[in-house]
Amino acid sequence: MWSAVDVETWISRRTSRLDEVRGTVQEIIEKVRTGGDGALFELSEKFDKVHLDSIAVDEDALEAAYEQVDAKVTECLVEAEVRISRFHELQMPRELWLSEVEPGITLGVKTTPLSRIGAYIPGGRAAYPSTALMCTIPARIAGVPEICCCSPPPIQPLTLVALDIAGVHEIYQCGGAQAIAAMALGTETIEPVDKIVGPGNVYVTAAKMMLRDYAEIDFPAGPSEIAIIADESAVPEYVAADILAQAEHDPHASCILITSSSAVADRVGIEIKKQAEHAKRKEIITQALKNSGFIVVGDLSEAVAISNTIAPEHLALQVVDPLAVLGSIHNAGSIFVGKYTPVACGDYASGTNHVLPTAGFARQYSGLDVHHFCKTSSVQYLTKEGLESIGDIVETLAEAEGFFAHAQSVSVRLKSSQNLQRKNSGC
Structure with a gap:
């Protein structure tokens, strides 16, 4: 032993056994692509042995979940949420920073949260409330306005309570590769997301990797x-x-x-x-x-x-x-x-x-952190002095590559600026 x-x-x-399951996962993806919600209902009965009347979890179900969870466990989830939030808040990048690197040339980075993400929370027979917190809190801290979660039915009360504590109320009873397909491609009920995070079995991992053209993922996890x-x-x-x-x-x-x-x-x-x-x-x-x-x-x-x-x-x-x-x-x-x-x-x-x-x-x-839920845009701000200082470099390199309109976009400004200077000086 x-x-x-x-x-x-x-x-x-x-x-991992990814290669062994790709064929099955591709079939599931195509079924969700063409069948939407109907495919999710069908696949839930097939794989989870659960008949669903609704995919979405409503507020009443969230409130009822608290009655089924021991108060001490709920209290500990709240304490965990505080500690997880504290750590991830320390990771937050500045929303915008700018630095004048030389006279007239200011460069920087603007950080923007993703618009909509999906979190996969494993479940079914077991509850993983800690994973519910881990997947969603950094997204919330990052400022993602729309966070949706999928978890296999029946979703355990513990998981629902954790998601409520994390501030997530868009929750769907959907598991396996079909849940990843639903979040990536969208169905009548589930709107597509920009990125999918969260652990899962080999079918979930394969689906995440196979659907990266539609939604980015955190990383493969087995x-x-x-x-x-x-x-x-x-x-x-x-x-x-x-x-x-x-x-x-x-x-x-x-x-x-x-x-x-x-x-x-x-x-x-x-x-x-x-x-x-x-x-x-x-x-x-x-x-x-x-x-x-x-x-x-x-x-x-x-x-x-x-x-x-x-x-x-x-x-x-x-x-x-x-x-x-x-x-x-x-x-x-x-x-x-x-x-x-x-x-x-x-x-x-x-x-x-x-x-x-x-x-x-x-x-x-x-590992998963707030940076997984953000994207950055470089920022540049040039004054006339700044453009003059690098204009010749830009024009020379642009012409060397055969991009003459690129060079012209610089020279037209410099010529215009020079003409304006002559006019103002009375020449």
């Missing part, structure tokens, strides 16, 4: 994963607990321990066996542990090199001086520093976002 593994084997185990860099100071009980916490997500989840101590690797294995024996999600954990294992390295620099190659979704640093190691980490979705920083805190209440790239995509993508 817990054994040594080489990097290549571990990476291959977490490779089964959850964790890498832990540990030295002889690591507490095996804590390391094992973090591994099991990740393993209980999904049978396809994967966990890897990279350690400079073979003794720690052995003791972690003993702890995993002990803690897994009494785990409530033991069956899922057992399957996920087949995708997991450990690597013993010579030193921490080798451990860091392996971690950067893996580019894990979650990376935990359980070493003597974790802050010294932090600077060498280049590829990771979210980093958990020190033995008192379990990944679960980032999942729920520290404030950072738990919607993260998996399967090595942390090499190219960042």
Whole structure:
């Protein structure tokens, strides 16, 4: 159940099954494209075994959800919302900045929120209120005026309460690849969005990637994963607990321990066996542990090199001086520093976002934040003096490329300005 593994084997185990499902997903997309709401009703009965009378969730259903959720849980969701909002507010870029880089030439950037986004919240048998908060709060902070959410029916009361706390009331009972198609293409009930965010299974991920011509996405995300860099100071009980916490997500989840101590690797294995024996999600954990294992390295620099190659979704640093190691980490979705920083805190209440790239995509993508919900426009403001200072450069390069009208757009202004100067001077 817990054994040594080489990097290549571990990476291959977490490779998604996207190619295997593309055909099925394409059929679903075409069905939604041509059938609209009717296709959503049909597919909900087929895949979710739920008969729907309405796709949209109304305000009465939101209010009723509170009666089905324990008051303590609601209170904790409110507290989590505050902390998640606080962190994402710190990320907000300036709406507009301008800087005079030389006399007469002022440059800058204007940041604008997207007009409409869609968030996919996994669900069905389980509730993921934390994901509802993570997907929608940064969009709200960014200033997106229209936020719609899709989640498989029946949407759990916990998810509805979380969305209400986040301030989202445009909610649709729709799951799987068909939900992504509905948000990207639009139906009679669901208006198309500019961008789709949120985690999902392989069908959801494939649909997101296949529909990028219609709606941008956050990043590909597959089964959850964790890498832990540990030295002889690591507490095996804590390391094992973090591994099991990740393993209980999904049978396809994967966990890897990279350690400079073979003794720690052995003791972690003993702890995993002990803690897994009494785990409530033991069956899922057992399957996920087949995708997991450990690597013993010579030193921490080798451990860091392996971690950067893996580019894990979650990376935990359980070493003597974790802050010294932090600077060498280049590829990771979210980093958990020190033995008192379990990944679960980032999942729920520290404030950072738990919607993260998996399967090595942390090499190219960042975890979800406010910047995913904004776009920028460069700004330039030239005075006559500024145009005169770079006019010759622009004209020369434009003519060299054969774009003579480009050059003319500069020269006509400069000539006009020179003529006006002569007129004003009486020449």
